[in-house]
Amino acid sequence: MTLGTAPIGYDLSLCIPNLKAKGKESALAEMVSAAHLAGAIREPDLLLELLRVRERVGSTALGKGVAIPSARSVTVLAPRLVLGRTARGIEWGAADGHPVTLIFMALAPGEWREEAFHGLIARAAAVARLQRNRHRLLSAPSPEAVAEVLRGASA
């Protein structure tokens, strides 16, 4: 089983172009809820609590308006990237002090090894690192356009 190299589909139901949340914890909750509704996870309460604990261990903000909260759990059915976007920005404890406008939530099943899990996070980070990609993701007019940008950026 080549878990580490499994392709990550960009499921449109896992893209939230306009997060309603105004804070970090509510943004995590909104994104976990979307993943649950899309059938990507079970037991959303457990996953949310894990993400909250992870944030307390250290901020997952990378700077430049990007955060990559992540969780590896048996409650995750298959590897997923959930993308949340917010124009107003959310305080995420970034080292550069910038509020976060792009949130890539990386979710992996519990049986995944750490290397594979970090590979998933690295893919999101690679997309987010380029200013051109961030700009395209922030200005994409629809979830379809966001998915297209992600596909193109990670090809």
Add this chain to the structure above:
Amino acid sequence: MGHPTYPRSADEAPASTERWTPLSRIVHLNDLDLLTRETTDPASLARLKKLGLAAEDTERLKAARAQAAQSVGARWLVAYERARQRYGSAVAAVRDRVCLGCFVTLPTTARPRSGAETVTTCESCGRILFWG
């Protein structure tokens, strides 16, 4: 024994775990153990740092883990720790009746009734089963 330092303030209050089933508590403990390994193993930590992700406050994680272990209760904690010592991860997901820990097909009778708060283990490897 010192009182756990987690949570540190009301806005950090954890989800209400009182209503969680015994299995949910075990799964949460397993999640925290996976996170502990991820944030303490030197190779893993080096990768996280390279990615620009911080993991400096592991004391909070230890406190959360202690609290989660306490909520599991002595009976299941023994089975949990035994499986964790042996395999690294004590809980295995089940997909299509297959234990993803040892890949043995489980008998149809192994699945707990819907809504039952029963905790089941794999007859083959002894891991605690999470039926997904």
